Amino acid sequence: MLHYRNRKFLLIVSILLIIGILAIYSASSVWANLKFNDEFYYMKRQVIFATIGVIVMYIVSYYDVSKLRKYAYWFFSFCIILMVLVLIPGIGSERNGSMSWFKIGPVLFQPSEFLKLALIMVVSDKLSKKRKIRKLKDVYDIMGLCLLSFGLIMLQPDFGSGVVMLSAIVIMVIVAGIPMKYFVYVVIIGSIAIVFLIMSAPYRMSRILAFIDPFSDPLGAGFQSIQSLYAIAPGGIMGMGFQNSMQKQFYLPEPHTDFIFAIIAEEMGFIGGGFLVLVFGLLFKEGLRIIKNVEDKYLKYIVIGIMALFIIQVIINLCVVVGLFPITGVT
Amino acid sequence: MRRKSWNRLKIIEYAGYLLFGAIICKLMYLQSYKQAEIGEKALDLWERSFPIAASRGSIVDRNFGVLAYDIPSTSVMVVPSQIDNKETTAMTLSNILNADYQTILTKISNHVSTQKLNPEGRLLTEEEELAIKNANLGGVYLVRDVKRHYPNHFFLSQVLGFTGVDNQGLSGLELAYDEILQGSSGSLNIPFDAKGNKIDIVEESWTSSGSGNILMLTIDSTIQGIIERELNNAMLTYEPDQAWAIAMNPNTGEILAMVSKPDFDPNDYQAYDIEVINRNLPIFNSYEPGSTFKIISFAAALNENVIDMENETYMDIGYEIVNGARIKSWKAGGHGLQTFLEVLQNSSNPGFVEISRRLGIETLYNYVKAFGFGDKTNIDLVGESSGIFFSLDRMSELEAATTAFGQGISLTAIQLVSAVSATVNGGYLYEPYITKAILHPLTYDVLYENEPKVVRQVISEETSFKMRYALEHVVALGGGRQAYIEGYRIGGKTGTAQKAKNGAYMENEYILSFIGVAPIDNPQIVLYIAMDNPTNNIQYGGTVVAPIAKKCLTDILPYMNIPTVTEQLPKTYNWNEIKSYMVDNYIGLSVDDVDSKHFKFVFNGEGDYVVSQLPMSGTYMKSGGEIWLYLGNDEIK
Numbered sequence: 001m002l003h004y005r006n007r008k009f010l011l012i013v014s015i016l017l018i019i020g021i022l023a024i025y026s027a028s029s030v031w032a033n034l035k036f037n038d039e040f041y042y043m044k045r046q047v048i049f050a051t052i053g054v055i056v057m058y059i060v061s062y063y064d065v066s067k068l069r070k071y072a073y074w075f076f077s078f079c080i081i082l083m084v085l086v087l088i089p090g091i092g093s094e095r096n097g098s099m100s101w102f103k104i105g106p107v108l109f110q111p112s113e114f115l116k117l118a119l120i121m122v123v124s125d126k127l128s129k130k131r132k133i134r135k136l137k138d139v140y141d142i143m144g145l146c147l148l149s150f151g152l153i154m155l156q157p158d159f160g161s162g163v164v165m166l167s168a169i170v171i172m173v174i175v176a177g178i179p180m181k182y183f184v185y186v187v188i189i190g191s192i193a194i195v196f197l198i199m200s201a202p203y204r205m206s207r208i209l210a211f212i213d214p215f216s217d218p219l220g221a222g223f224q225s226i227q228s229l230y231a232i233a234p235g236g237i238m239g240m241g242f243q244n245s246m247q248k249q250f251y252l253p254e255p256h257t258d259f260i261f262a263i264i265a266e267e268m269g270f271i272g273g274g275f276l277v278l279v280f281g282l283l284f285k286e287g288l289r290i291i292k293n294v295e296d297k298y299l300k301y302i303v304i305g306i307m308a309l310f311i312i313q314v315i316i317n318l319c320v321v322v323g324l325f326p327i328t329g330v331t
Numbered sequence: 332m333r334r335k336s337w338n339r340l341k342i343i344e345y346a347g348y349l350l351f352g353a354i355i356c357k358l359m360y361l362q363s364y365k366q367a368e369i370g371e372k373a374l375d376l377w378e379r380s381f382p383i384a385a386s387r388g389s390i391v392d393r394n395f396g397v398l399a400y401d402i403p404s405t406s407v408m409v410v411p412s413q414i415d416n417k418e419t420t421a422m423t424l425s426n427i428l429n430a431d432y433q434t435i436l437t438k439i440s441n442h443v444s445t446q447k448l449n450p451e452g453r454l455l456t457e458e459e460e461l462a463i464k465n466a467n468l469g470g471v472y473l474v475r476d477v478k479r480h481y482p483n484h485f486f487l488s489q490v491l492g493f494t495g496v497d498n499q500g501l502s503g504l505e506l507a508y509d510e511i512l513q514g515s516s517g518s519l520n521i522p523f524d525a526k527g528n529k530i531d532i533v534e535e536s537w538t539s540s541g542s543g544n545i546l547m548l549t550i551d552s553t554i555q556g557i558i559e560r561e562l563n564n565a566m567l568t569y570e571p572d573q574a575w576a577i578a579m580n581p582n583t584g585e586i587l588a589m590v591s592k593p594d595f596d597p598n599d600y601q602a603y604d605i606e607v608i609n610r611n612l613p614i615f616n617s618y619e620p621g622s623t624f625k626i627i628s629f630a631a632a633l634n635e636n637v638i639d640m641e642n643e644t645y646m647d648i649g650y651e652i653v654n655g656a657r658i659k660s661w662k663a664g665g666h667g668l669q670t671f672l673e674v675l676q677n678s679s680n681p682g683f684v685e686i687s688r689r690l691g692i693e694t695l696y697n698y699v700k701a702f703g704f705g706d707k708t709n710i711d712l713v714g715e716s717s718g719i720f721f722s723l724d725r726m727s728e729l730e731a732a733t734t735a736f737g738q739g740i741s742l743t744a745i746q747l748v749s750a751v752s753a754t755v756n757g758g759y760l761y762e763p764y765i766t767k768a769i770l771h772p773l774t775y776d777v778l779y780e781n782e783p784k785v786v787r788q789v790i791s792e793e794t795s796f797k798m799r800y801a802l803e804h805v806v807a808l809g810g811g812r813q814a815y816i817e818g819y820r821i822g823g824k825t826g827t828a829q830k831a832k833n834g835a836y837m838e839n840e841y842i843l844s845f846i847g848v849a850p851i852d853n854p855q856i857v858l859y860i861a862m863d864n865p866t867n868n869i870q871y872g873g874t875v876v877a878p879i880a881k882k883c884l885t886d887i888l889p890y891m892n893i894p895t896v897t898e899q900l901p902k903t904y905n906w907n908e909i910k911s912y913m914v915d916n917y918i919g920l921s922v923d924d925v926d927s928k929h930f931k932f933v934f935n936g937e938g939d940y941v942v943s944q945l946p947m948s949g950t951y952m953k954s955g956g957e958i959w960l961y962l963g964n965d966e967i968k
Contacts (some may be wrong), residue, residue, distance in 0.1 A: 030524070175339050230376060233361045233369035244532045246377050249524030270362040274355050281351040289346050315350045322357040 006099045009286045015279055017054070019264075021046050026243050027263040028256030042256055066299055072121040076145075079118040082111035083152040091241030099158040112153050112161045115245045116168070119149050120305030123169055128297040136182050139173060159197060159204070164316065166190075168308040175304055224259070227252040228321055231262035232273070239269025277318065284311050353885045377533060378520040379444050381408055384515025386772070387498050388543035390491060390505075392425075393585075393767055396552040399481050399491055400504070400763050401498070401599075405460050406476035407409075407452030409439050412527030413470030420468050427462040428452055439470075444527065449496045454478045479505075481597045487555055489611035490548075490589050490712065490765065491845065493597035500734030504546065504765070507713050511769055514543035542772035547769045549585035549781075554578050554856075557587045557886045561879050562860070569865035575612035575680060576860040577744050578887070581848065582952050583783035584761030586710070587856060589613050611858075613744040614708075614715040620747055621828030622678045622810070622945055623846045623859075624737030626802065628686055629675050630754040631698035633797050634790040637689035640671040640801060647674070651681040654729045658684055675801055676809025676827070680736045687735035695731050700751035701789045703760055706743050710763045711781075718742040737826065748859045750789075751846050754798045755822065756767045758790040803851040807900040813877035814847055817911045817951035818895035819888050822854075823847035825877055830864065840864045845876040850886055852892055858883060895949065916948035917941045917960055931953045938962035 028042035049158035086092035231247035265273035287307040319325040430451035453844030491578035492503020500509035517540030578588035595603035672696025674682030705720035719741040844861035942963035
């Protein structure tokens with residue numbers, strides 16, 4: 001169908017798409033029925049977005065993406081403007097305490113999602129132009145762009161998105177060959193920044209504590225962690241069966257978004273949950289193969305950035321759901 | 332640069348695999364190792380428990396006769412959040428249950444996870460159960476319940492008490508032993524979503540309920556039944572305000588029977604006055620005993636050797652003056668010269684004034700306290716009174732004198748029965764008890780057994796022996812004659828006490844009583860009967876209550892397999908009383924040898940020898956009665 005040779009990658013994406021649609025259906029049907037009197041409501045949306053995604057993928061696969069390179073800074077500037085606009089009450093909308101949404105008709109979108117892509121594009125452009133990165137001053141420009149983007153995201157605030165975005169850029173810079181000592185600095189500064197951010201918002205601290213022992217505050221900060229564990233553990237090896245989740249029956253908050261993996265693990269057991277993690281692992285592996293095969297330097301960085309963005313997001317989400325990371329609100 | 336970049340990608344790749352691996356490991360850990368532990372907690376979250384009533388332990392008498400048990404039943408329970416149309420459901424339920432619509436509506440609209448419909452929807456009839464099943468109402472459940480049943484209805488009602496809507500003990504033994512009788516409730520666990528709707532993803536589960544233990548009483552249903560019957564008859568005949576009785580084994584303190592009239596049916600306790608329910612008269616009612624108390628002062632005097640009952644005499648001139656107060660004998664002009672034994676027989680109040688003087692205030696006081704008066708007996712029942720007794724510093728000669736013949740002191744029947752038992756059993760005051768044992772509900776293994784408990788020895792064995800002798804004389808020759816039974820040696824004493832109200836004696840209101848001990852040479856039972864304000868009679872304990880006690884004992888003693896005796900202290904007879912004599916054996920005698928001073932003979936059949944007779948030898952018959960003899964030709968050896 002597609003001219004691109006990587007059939008394996010396509011197969012993995014298709015599997016993830018199908019699992020995604022089925023999982024969203026099962027995890028959301030109870031809520032959808034209650035809110036919209038239509039158990040397929042969220043599934044339909046997922047099908048529409050997936051279809052759009054597949055179409056875009058099809059088009060992009062025939063398109064020389066490197067032609068978009070010259071629009072990168074315009075796109076980035078546009079995103080920065082959106083990021084400012086979203087902070088203005090009346091233009092942006094607040095959800096779960098963050099001013100990160102635009103609401104256009106029935107469609108909600110976060111400008112930060114586009115900003116992530118735009119930042120990757122401009123950073124890829126910068127990195128591909130640099131001959132060598134020996135000193136920190138070689139990446140001052142990239143650091144400036146990151147600081148601007150991260151700062152705007154934190155004004156919403158959306159800590160999770162900010163961390164994912166920065167992590168993706170850090171991966172790109174590491175691959176670009178920055179001396180590891182700077183990376184060590186980055187880690188140190190980053191850690192201090194994270195500690196500072198955690199201290200600045202009490203809810204983050206309580207989430208950290210709840211992560212250490214969710215049962216210490218079962219109705220407060222530990223609530224989501226516990227509800228997630230109550231979904232995963234009873235699933236056992238074989239799972240409770242498709243559609244048979246108990247926790248999606250209004251016990252686990254966000255069963256079809258942040259915590260969908262918990263519901264998958266509950267219904268499909270370790271067999272299903274482990275399989276899904278494995279498929280993500282394969283996606284990661286195939287992504288790396290693509291990176292190695294891409295000749296164009298700019299495109300290589302684009303692929304690294306997008307893969308990093310995606311995989312980091314997957315890993316953080318899965319780790320939060322199974323209780324390896326504290327809950328951050330990373331989607 | 333390319334080389335370096337390649338290596339760094341490799342590191343990132345392995346770091347990625349490591350993280351994916353960690354996620355899989357954590358998933359494995361949660362879904363296998365932790366599955367049971369967290370799964371259990373999750374189940375607690377998902378399920379709502381509908382209680383399954385535990386079977387309450389039965390209450391049985393000393394011979395395993397059942398006095399109270401549980402009948403399985405069904406009750407309604409609702410989950411308000413599952414009822415879509417509250418009005419329709421309330422209407423249907425109120426129609427089926429014949430209950431108020433508003434009450435039902437309020438209950439099923441409560442914001443609770445589960446709601447019992449008590450008492451409207453409790454213990455359904457089969458028709459109601461079927462109707463609810465057929466109505467198929469959402470959110471309405473039928474759960475297993477139990478209903479307490481008292482097969483003998485009025486029998487022993489104040490002692491047993493009753494249970495409330497949740498089968499919890501509310502009065503009597505049901506209350507006192509609630510924890511032991513209660514079983515552990517089970518539950519039906521039904522999975523719900525977080526909004527309270529029933530879902531069938533997880534299977535419903537049961538936790539079975541455990542039965543409560545069996546409570547075995549010292550009560551003997553046969554003896555209880557006899558006394559209940561006689562007091563019921565007395566209630567009809569004499570129409571007293573109330574009547575009560577206790578039968579006790581004097582050698583252990585075990586209560587064999589405890590009766591309180593008026594009574595109630597614990598199956599239908601709502602229909603009765605709360606005072607009737609709560610007042611277990613033998614332990615609750617505190618009153619002046621009258622002459623029955625003379626047993627106590629007499630025993631004290633014997634034990635202190637201040638009287639020689641057979642050889643010493645006292646002259647009853649009809650009164651005694653104590654501290655200026657004139658204490659009269661009940662018989663105008665007094666009983667004249669009498670031995671102290673006759674003082675007791677005749678129930679001579681002036682005689683007891685003399686006894687109180689000989690004892691002295693403090694000694695008498697100490698004996699009264701030692702016999703347990705003024706303190707609760709600690710019987711294992713709720714609602715016991717302690718009675719009222721003077722404190723020593725407030726006791727003058729006059730109080731001592733009246734106490735000696737049973738006035739100015741207030742006591743309960745159980746105190747008196749325990750004390751009198753002590754006078755005849757060798758001198759030991761036992762703590763009375765009504766719970767014999769606690770048994771396992773299935774195996775009947777004894778989990779706990781109540782042992783007789785001696786509080787103290789009050790009088791010596793020798794004094795006790797003298798007391799038995801004296802009490803037999805009272806029944807054979809004195810005021811207790813109406814309780815005399817041919818063939819059984821009975822001891823006892825009657826009592827007639829004027830009722831006091833607000834510190835003054837009431838005209839023509841008496842508590843009549845009799846306390847009996849049988850058989851007197853080896854006491855097995857102490858029976859006390861009292862009647863409060865009987866009408867239609869001459870108000871003396873001897874004429875009214877003693878015959879009731881006699882009727883009871885006539886049935887009780889053969890049941891207890893107490894052998895009849897051929898020699899007993901003969902009764903004295905009033906002019907209008909016909910004497911009874913024992914029938915001799917005539918079987919085997921030749922016709923010519925048949926002879927009797929007291930009876931006539933009727934011969935049946937033909938022959939030279941008696942082969943059978945009616946009545947049989949050893950029974951008593953009134954003088955002049957006929958004995959039927961059957962004749963044959965064989966000489967029976």
